[in-house]
Amino acid sequence: MKSMPWPLWIAHRGAGKLAPENTLAAFRLGAQHGYSAFECDVKLSADGVPFLLHDATLDRTTNARGMASQRHWTELSRLDAGSWHSRAYAGEPLASFDAIAAFCLGNGHALNIEIKPTPGDEHRTGEVVAAEAARRWAGRTVPPLLSSFQAAALQGARGSAPQLPRALLLDSLHSGWFEQAQQLGCVAVVANFNLYSREMVERLHGAGQWALAYTVNDESPARWLLGLGLDGLITDAVDRFSPHAGRLG
Ligand code: G3P
Ligand code: MG
Numbered sequence: 001m002k003s004m005p006w007p008l009w010i011a012h013r014g015a016g017k018l019a020p021e022n023t024l025a026a027f028r029l030g031a032q033h034g035y036s037a038f039e040c041d042v043k044l045s046a047d048g049v050p051f052l053l054h055d056a057t058l059d060r061t062t063n064a065r066g067m068a069s070q071r072h073w074t075e076l077s078r079l080d081a082g083s084w085h086s087r088a089y090a091g092e093p094l095a096s097f098d099a100i101a102a103f104c105l106g107n108g109h110a111l112n113i114e115i116k117p118t119p120g121d122e123h124r125t126g127e128v129v130a131a132e133a134a135r136r137w138a139g140r141t142v143p144p145l146l147s148s149f150q151a152a153a154l155q156g157a158r159g160s161a162p163q164l165p166r167a168l169l170l171d172s173l174h175s176g177w178f179e180q181a182q183q184l185g186c187v188a189v190v191a192n193f194n195l196y197s198r199e200m201v202e203r204l205h206g207a208g209q210w211a212l213a214y215t216v217n218d219e220s221p222a223r224w225l226l227g228l229g230l231d232g233l234i235t236d237a238v239d240r241f242s243p244h245a246g247r248l249g
Contacts (some may be wrong), residue, residue: 004188004231005142006110006212009243011035012215013054016236018025020085021061022052024095033238034099036109041116042097042129049073050097050129056118060084062094069118070116095239097129101136104144112190112234114169115148115157122148126156134161147190154184167212170195181209188212188231193221 006097015033022040039132046069057062059238063080064071073096082092097113104111117125122226126148132142146157147167154166167188168181171193180188189204193213204211212232216222222241226235235241 001205001208001210006145006232006245007035008226008232009241009245010037010039010110010112010212010232010234011238011243012039012236014038014040015238016217018093018236020089022054022095023081023092024099024103025082025089025092027095027100027109030238031109032108035238035243036107037086037112037232037243038104038109039112039114039234040095040100041114042125043116043118044069044121044125044128044182045076046070047072048128049076050078050132052095052097054101054116067118067224069121075211085142098136100244101133105136105140110142111144112145112167113146115146115150115153117148117150117153119145122152123156124148126150126153126158127160128156130157130161130164134164137164140231145188147188151180151184154186158185165212169214172199178194178203178207182207190214190232190234193233196225196228196230199229201230202240205229 011030013021014028017028019026040052044052058068081094084087114127115126137143145165147168147169148154165187167190168186170191188210190212193216200210210231214234216233216235217237
């Protein structure tokens with residue numbers, strides 16, 4: 001099978017825990033550490049604008065409370081998404097998907113867009129995020145990789161931008177996971193690193209699918225996964241793992 005046209009190491013939520021997750025500041029910090037491939041979580045505002053946020057609520061990572069999906073982007077864009085992390089980032093705004101796309105496209109960075117729908121809005125979120133990604137990346141050699149734990153989100157993405165590569169996220173090896181990834185036309189599986197075995201990697205590679213893992217923050221599992229022949233490692237530890245470290249095994 002063809003090797004994945006991506007750096008091996010992918011910065012989780014921009015720069016892991018070193019900067020407020022899923023903000024432009026985090027992406028800039030990850031890039032300062034030499035990273036050129038990133039993962040982020042994208043959902044929709046009340047008026048359908050894709051933006052970056054991991055949780056369904058604003059509570060943990062902004063100065064507001066409640067469901068993010070109930071607010072319009074004009075309101076979300078004025079929140080403080082940095083003070084929760086540290087004073088150095090006070091006032092850092094939430095990032096629109098548009099801003100992150102501009103940063104990645106302007107710097108030639110690869111982007112793994114995790115479609116993280118507000119519960120109940122899976123299909124539409126996949127549709128909108130994929131359509132917007134296709135518009136922004138039109139004509140580029142390396143498209144973004146769209147991933148989700150939610151099959152309905154990947155179905156939505158397939159409906160509006162079938163040309164963009166998709167990956168099924170796995171936090172357990174539930175019954176039928178392999179067939180589900182194939183039925184969704186995925187090019188890759190992105191699994192919790194603890195789930196991997198040599199057999200699983202061989203099964204994926206045998207089906208022409210790439211095997212990626214999250215969230216790899218320590219040396220010992222990193223070596224083990226590299227030995228298994230994984231195609232991508234998503235990490236918080238952008239200050240400890242060189243993005244230029246080669247593939248092993
Ligand atoms: O996309 C990999 C990883 O980010 C999935 O889990 O909860 O960190 O978004 P989570
Ligand atoms: Mg994620």
